Amino acid sequence: MSDPNNMSEEEKMAAEWAAMDSGGGDAGGGGGDATARVLNQDEIDSLLGFDAGGAGGDGTSGMQAIINSALVSYERLPMLEIVFDRLVRMLTTSLRNFTSDNVEVSLDVITSTRFGDYVNSIPLPAMLAVFKAEQWDNFGLLTVDSALIYSIVDVLLGGRRGTAAMRIEGRPYTTIERNLVERLVAVVLGDLSASFDPISKVNFRFERLETNPRFATIARPANAAIIAKLRIDMEDRGGRLELLLPYATLEPVREMLLQQFMGEKFGRDSIWEGHLATELWSTEVDINAVLDEQVMTLQDVLDFKVGTRLMLNATPESEIEVLCGPERLFKGRMGRRGQNVAVMIDRKINKYEES
Numbered sequence: 001m002s003d004p005n006n007m008s009e010e011e012k013m014a015a016e017w018a019a020m021d022s023g024g025g026d027a028g029g030g031g032g033d034a035t036a037r038v039l040n041q042d043e044i045d046s047l048l049g050f051d052a053g054g055a056g057g058d059g060t061s062g063m064q065a066i067i068n069s070a071l072v073s074y075e076r077l078p079m080l081e082i083v084f085d086r087l088v089r090m091l092t093t094s095l096r097n098f099t100s101d102n103v104e105v106s107l108d109v110i111t112s113t114r115f116g117d118y119v120n121s122i123p124l125p126a127m128l129a130v131f132k133a134e135q136w137d138n139f140g141l142l143t144v145d146s147a148l149i150y151s152i153v154d155v156l157l158g159g160r161r162g163t164a165a166m167r168i169e170g171r172p173y174t175t176i177e178r179n180l181v182e183r184l185v186a187v188v189l190g191d192l193s194a195s196f197d198p199i200s201k202v203n204f205r206f207e208r209l210e211t212n213p214r215f216a217t218i219a220r221p222a223n224a225a226i227i228a229k230l231r232i233d234m235e236d237r238g239g240r241l242e243l244l245l246p247y248a249t250l251e252p253v254r255e256m257l258l259q260q261f262m263g264e265k266f267g268r269d270s271i272w273e274g275h276l277a278t279e280l281w282s283t284e285v286d287i288n289a290v291l292d293e294q295v296m297t298l299q300d301v302l303d304f305k306v307g308t309r310l311m312l313n314a315t316p317e318s319e320i321e322v323l324c325g326p327e328r329l330f331k332g333r334m335g336r337r338g339q340n341v342a343v344m345i346d347r348k349i350n351k352y353e354e355s
Helices: 009-027 041-048 062-069 078-099 115-120 146-156 175-196 247-257 270-281 296-300
Strands: 103-114 126-133 138-145 204-210 224-234 237-246 288-290 319-323 328-339 341-348
Touching: 078 103, 078 146, 078 175, 078 224, 078 247, 103 115, 103 175, 115 224, 115 237, 126 175, 126 341, 138 146, 138 247, 146 175, 146 224, 146 237, 175 204, 175 237, 175 288, 224 247, 319 341
Parallel strands: none
Antiparallel strands: 103 224, 126 138, 126 204, 138 237, 224 237, 288 319, 319 328, 328 341
16 A cells, blocks of 8 residues: 555545545445436426325426416406306296205306316216307306206105105116206206306207216317306205316306496496497597599609699589598588588588488
């Protein structure tokens, strides 16, 4: 072994690097290569930006936020919440008349998701009613879970009050059960149409009833949709009703749904309308009196010079037109008033007659 006092500077530096390398290997877990260590799931989630489970995070940051960045939150459509609130109030009364029972309807949540994710999350068995918004030329989906189906069947067929509805799983729904659910869907769609009346006249027409979510596809899996989850309670019976409206369906009334709630006028501001009308009446516009119009070639126009005379096919008795921009407003006759040239208006131009 060489004497440290007789070592050169290069040998001392090499010895120091060797000592640091051996020490780092021990600290890294038995002298193994630190670059070969495999990351665990928590470290991977941390790198991607996810909140660790149990750390109080909601798990919606990082990569999840990037994936869902294309979704539009329902808070951007404030009027839609008013529509669903009207639906809850109207549906409570309608279902009480429909079932002759004490019915309470409550709105659990309004959220947005992708259509494919919602279809895959539907708990089966369930019935899915496909309906069409005729004026908007698009479709929506109404999901009735099994608990509500058996509760409605039990109530409408005279089931005893105070007892839970009997559920028979593992068999397809009968024709009677399907017909009763169709009647329930008709009541819901009627109230939904009435809820949209203050915004837009629309008729939701029932199309078909499906039990397989794959046959109830009304939009592409990646398309965004609004989901309103309703809870229907009939004493100790009840179930859930979920209403899905794709954003493509709401697009014709999107501008109206973006408005803020302003009383019963749904977004109209009468003060601003009156102010705008007052300012419009005081707006100055240019009026042109046209004696005659001629069609000329570009060569003739380029040959114009000082002193060129234009022969007009107009006489002192000819009618002239009064225009505001491209709009033809009046017809009249040219004259003089004092030292000014004037136009006396004879009649207003009817656009339909002129066309």
